[in-house]
Amino acid sequence: MKPNDYHVSMDALASLCKRRGFIFQTSEIYGGINGFWDYGPLGVELKRNIKESWWKSVVQTRENVVGLDSSIIMHPKVWEASGHIGNFKDPMLDCRETKGRYRADQISVLKHKTDDSALMFAFHEEASEPAEKKVKKLAKGDVADYETVPLLDIPVENYDRLVGPETNEPGTLTEPRAFNLMFKTFVGPVEGSASVAYLRPETAQGIFAQFGNVHAVSRQKIPFGIAQIGKAFRNEINPRNYTFRSREFEQMELEFFIEPGTDAEQHEYWVTERLKWYEKVGLPEGRMHRDIHEGDALAHYASACTDIMYDFPFGTQELEGIAARGNFDLTQHQECSGKKLEYLDDESKERYIPHVIEPSAGVDRIALALLCEAYRVEWIPKGGGEVLTAEPGVERAPEGYEARTVLRFAPCIAPYKVAVFPLLKNKEELVGKAREVFEQLNERWTCFYDHAGAIGRRYRRQDEIGTPLGVTIDFDTLEDDTVTVRDRDTMEQVRMPISELETYIAERVRF
RNA sequence: GCGGGUGUAGCUCAGUGGUAGAGCUUCACGUUGCCAACGUGAUUGUCGUCGGUUCGAAUCCGAUCACCCGCUCCA
Numbered sequence: 001m002k003p004n005d006y007h008v009s010m011d012a013l014a015s016l017c018k019r020r021g022f023i024f025q026t027s028e029i030y031g032g033i034n035g036f037w038d039y040g041p042l043g044v045e046l047k048r049n050i051k052e053s054w055w056k057s058v059v060q061t062r063e064n065v066v067g068l069d070s071s072i073i074m075h076p077k078v079w080e081a082s083g084h085i086g087n088f089k090d091p092m093l094d095c096r097e098t099k100g101r102y103r104a105d106q107i108s109v110l111k112h113k114t115d116d117s118a119l120m121f122a123f124h125e126e127a128s129e130p131a132e133k134k135v136k137k138l139a140k141g142d143v144a145d146y147e148t149v150p151l152l153d154i155p156v157e158n159y160d161r162l163v164g165p166e167t168n169e170p171g172t173l174t175e176p177r178a179f180n181l182m183f184k185t186f187v188g189p190v191e192g193s194a195s196v197a198y199l200r201p202e203t204a205q206g207i208f209a210q211f212g213n214v215h216a217v218s219r220q221k222i223p224f225g226i227a228q229i230g231k232a233f234r235n236e237i238n239p240r241n242y243t244f245r246s247r248e249f250e251q252m253e254l255e256f257f258i259e260p261g262t263d264a265e266q267h268e269y270w271v272t273e274r275l276k277w278y279e280k281v282g283l284p285e286g287r288m289h290r291d292i293h294e295g296d297a298l299a300h301y302a303s304a305c306t307d308i309m310y311d312f313p314f315g316t317q318e319l320e321g322i323a324a325r326g327n328f329d330l331t332q333h334q335e336c337s338g339k340k341l342e343y344l345d346d347e348s349k350e351r352y353i354p355h356v357i358e359p360s361a362g363v364d365r366i367a368l369a370l371l372c373e374a375y376r377v378e379w380i381p382k383g384g385g386e387v388l389t390a391e392p393g394v395e396r397a398p399e400g401y402e403a404r405t406v407l408r409f410a411p412c413i414a415p416y417k418v419a420v421f422p423l424l425k426n427k428e429e430l431v432g433k434a435r436e437v438f439e440q441l442n443e444r445w446t447c448f449y450d451h452a453g454a455i456g457r458r459y460r461r462q463d464e465i466g467t468p469l470g471v472t473i474d475f476d477t478l479e480d481d482t483v484t485v486r487d488r489d490t491m492e493q494v495r496m497p498i499s500e501l502e503t504y505i506a507e508r509v510r511f
Numbered sequence: 512g513c514g515g516g517u518g519u520a521g522c523u524c525a526g527u528g529g530u531a532g533a534g535c536u537u538c539a540c541g542u543u544g545c546c547a548a549c550g551u552g553a554u555u556g557u558c559g560u561c562g563g564u565u566c567g568a569a570u571c572c573g574a575u576c577a578c579c580c581g582c583u584c585c586a
Contacts, residue, residue, distance in 0.1 A: 011579075019522050019536080025577075031559060032577050084586075094584090174583085175512080181586070201586085237512070237584055245585075299586085380546085402547075423544065452538090456546030463546095472545065484545075491546065 008313055008375040010242055020465050023243060035239030035247035042465055045415035045446060050366055051229050053412060053511050054252045057277050058227050065225035066218045070206025072231060073197050081336035082205050082329065084182060091176035095164040104176035107151040110135060119170055120162045122151060138168060181235045199233040204358060207255045208329045211341055222343055222354055225256035241314050243364050250363035257354035266357045267304045267324040274308060274320060274359055282410030283373055287311045301328035310369045319369060320361035327353040374407040374466055407466030408489055411509040416467040417445035418505055421458050423474040425451035434473040437498060444502065445509065463488055469505060
């Protein structure tokens with residue numbers, strides 16, 4: 001498949017998605033709420049197809065991957081073990097210059113006892129020595145004139161005179177902010193610290209927490225995987241770019257447990273596998289990229305992480321992260337729960353905590369990428385001839401052309417597979433036959449029946465929602481039981497017997 | 512979180528203090544023998560929300576919410 005050379009504007013896409021029922025703002029009648037979206041009749045079909053295709057590719061067709069559906073709210077200790085609470089319950093601040101990040105409660109400040117306009121020097125816990133040197137060097141002052149106060153006692157207005165722990169410049173520290181992005185709730189009717197729980201910020205921890213049970217019942221040997229699709233919640237500071245960064249979203253995650261030492265080859269294997277899948281669902285190679293994390297960008301426990309990126313109209317952004325996480329998660333859960341999460345290798349009789357490769361994909365981001373990729377406006381010459389791709393931002397067709405908006409979804413993920421039309425609605429025989437064909441096909445695929453208005457208008461309406469095939473019942477049908485099948489992309493038609501329809505469609509739309 | 516912009520019918524938008532509008536869409540009927548045809552008719556709005564000024568507010572003022580752009584953030 002060729003990359004779409006049409007550049008959709010996010011406004012035009014959002015407008016179509018609302019008009020045709022892909023995506024609505026949540027609780028719109030109350031003014032909406034930032035970072036939450038609803039999927040309409042077409043959007044829900046699109047997402048179902050994405051999830052089904054992923055499940056087939058990652059679970060169904062692999063004997064060594066099994067599924068799981070864990071609960072959204074889990075024991076709060078799960079998030080202590082995973083590090084989601086510990087790292088982020090405290091206010092953090094950043095240094096703009098060194099990119100360092102500090103816990104505000106661990107930073108102290110050397111402040112002049114009397115001169116409020118003097119420079120102040122931040123330092124980390126008890127390591128006051130560098131700050132004392134800076135007092136002499138930068139402020140030409142005497143440490144005896146300075147007192148040590150907690151950073152949290154310094155008003156934010158005075159941060160422009162505050163020198164960060166690892167710089168010599170004042171004013172590089174940001175305001176301390178609470179960085180816990182987990183949604184908090186309470187289990188049971190009484191709100192109190194004992195009943196605090198969290199909406200999961202990722203589905204992965206549900207898999208790690210059930211590793212023992214799943215392994216015990218599934219008769220799997222390493223390497224094997226546990227996969228899960230489900231909602232996750234992150235209280236993002238700033239949701240942006242339509243549905244791209246939402247506070248409630250759906251993940252498709254695989255934890256693939258492996259023998260230590262095979263991390264690199266297994267990681268590369270899954271990156272390749274996943275890229276093949278993206279191509280299959282309609283995201284062309286030319287628009288996909290690997291972002292390979294190295295050095296500081298890599299979590300301390302990870303040996304590799306590759307983001308799979310797509311060229312969105314608003315920039316190249318992550319659809320999926322594939323991380324080699326070592327045995328960090330299982331080790332953490334083993335320690336925090338006190339339950340063994342080891343694997344016994346039957347042949348070598350060795351016990352070890354498995355390492356894991358984690359491909360973690362965002363359903364909503366993939367849906368958005370597919371919409372961006374599929375959307376295009378074409379200019380069709382009225383007298384026949386070459387179809388042009390509309391110029392970016394100019395949707396009105398030039399003289400002699402008419403515009404066609406079309407979603408060129410890969411057939412396997414299109415919300416409707418087939419539309420069925422009687423050529424005319426006021427001829428009972430045509431309508432009756434069309435209903436018959438529709439009901440036959442609708443048993444097998446999501447189909448759409450329409451008899452309203454001119455046939456051309458009905459074709460174009462289906463183009464705009466990406467239905468790949470249109471079956472039309474005309475007067476010849478009544479004579480010889482043949483129909484025309486119209487292709488969304490070429491707009492060309494072939495005539496075939498109704499008896500051959502199912503085979504033909506199955507070939508065109510299979511996952 | 513900061514700065515700027517926007518908010519009127521399902522969509523795109525006009526309307527600068529005095530009767531709420533257009534085009535498209537949708538629906539019905541008629542017409543229509545394959546690519547957004549035509550005719551007739553119909554539905555659609557607390558003018559984002561709340562408050563203030565005014566005899567009177569879509570219009571002026573304030574707050575708030577949502578969306579967009581740029582910074583910031585993104586375990």
